[in-house]
Amino acid sequence: MDRNAGGALDGAVVAVAGAGGPAGRAALLRLAEAGATVVAADADAQRLAEAVDAARYAHGGATVTGDTVDLLDLAATRDWADRTEKEFGRIDGLVHLVGGWRGSSRFTETAPADWALLEKLLIRTLQNTSLAFHDSLLRSDRGRLVLISAAGAGKPTAGNAAYAAAKAAAEAWTLAVADSFRKAGGEDGPGAAAAILVVKALVHDAMRAERPNAKFAGFTDVTELADAIAGVWDRPAEDLNGQRLWLTPAP
Template sequence: MSTIPSMPEDADGGGPLEGAVVAVAGAGGPAGHATLLRLAQAGATVVASDADAQRLAEGVDAARFAHGGATVMGDTVDLLDPGATREWAAKTEQDLGRVDGLVHLVGGWRGATSFAATDLADWDLLHDLLIRTVQHTSLAFEGPLARSGNGRYVLISAAGATRPTAGNAAYAAAKAAAEAWTLALADAFSKSGPADRPPAAATVLVVKALVGDAMRRERPEATFPGFTDVHDLADEIRRLWHRPTAEVNGTRLWLTPQP
């Protein structure tokens, strides 16, 4: 199965992302790398962050190389520090004049063999990775996204938040909390403008799990049923700017069969 990304319809710019400024949190992983590329292809200026400076630099360099002339920049930001996160949002808006998107790709997983075997230390870790980072980025970027007039806050969530399993209690609960927080942001957007034209949208994209080229190379015999390819995810993220703000605000869009 080929995983070479196809070119999106607005690969040469000219679409709603031409000239837009989009921040990507957690951009160092495979999904982040694919998203940086897609956004750059669509003509956006991309501001990426990740806790891992090396992985972040690899993604930024790859997006720049694949789409010559693209403006893709990266910086390590401690998203567990609310002050640092607000500073990142404010500096991005001040330096680039606007912020049209925040894509939240910060992830993490911990599981147990059974419900009784759940280690609450896993909850502490996932609470920070999956909830605190959403809280800090949403609070920091709400104003800039609303001022954009066509902003998007995008959370990547998991099907397990809808139907938790015994061994995934901590992970599912953290994802469900992050979804609820994001939908509260959507409600804030809906109340800050006309009902049919909120100034920005907050959207949850739901996947079972993600798969990229490296996973396929490591497990060539696997079929990954229900998984979403990272390039397909990046396409769905990009398409959110092609749809009316009111249509995607406060929605959970399933990229895997809904349980």
């Protein structure tokens, strides 16, 4: 049964960047269930196709499309955004799920290559997608940009220096987008909103199967994350814009 029939996402067009992983698959399912047209992108064509097919199969009649896009290429990302708006007439959301993790046991063992990779995955893909979709989201009457961040961005540990720094930079970029939305709204307030969902870490069924005795304390299940993503459209833009929404206890 559709949990959001006639709700805030009904008829919306939502782009999901990094849709091929477990969190992306859950998000596609939830957004399609809520009545959205979902336009997914990932660098891995096979994983993307599997995620798109799963969402289509689970919700017959839902429009879920997939594009293999190099989100490190700003021109290619802009082309994806332009094609999406031209085809569907509007863009009401951008969900950034491009992830990655590198760490070490000690601070002094942090590898420069870890930062080089995380800067691309966590920061540059966000920069390119937000630049490409910014104006489309402003043209929407319910535009939303959603970033998934980690609690470690505000409380980094020695072995997570590169990861925490990349997440903190991504949060700062998202808050700059929020300020742009605020300024564009003028006295009427923002018509679009950029928000950050903060987790400790994510867990999914395959992880539990691999580690049946693990507790995963404080972790957020990808289905809960998907619900939280869909839920941002239930909040007014002026209340949501520039907010960090904690899905795990704040430190």
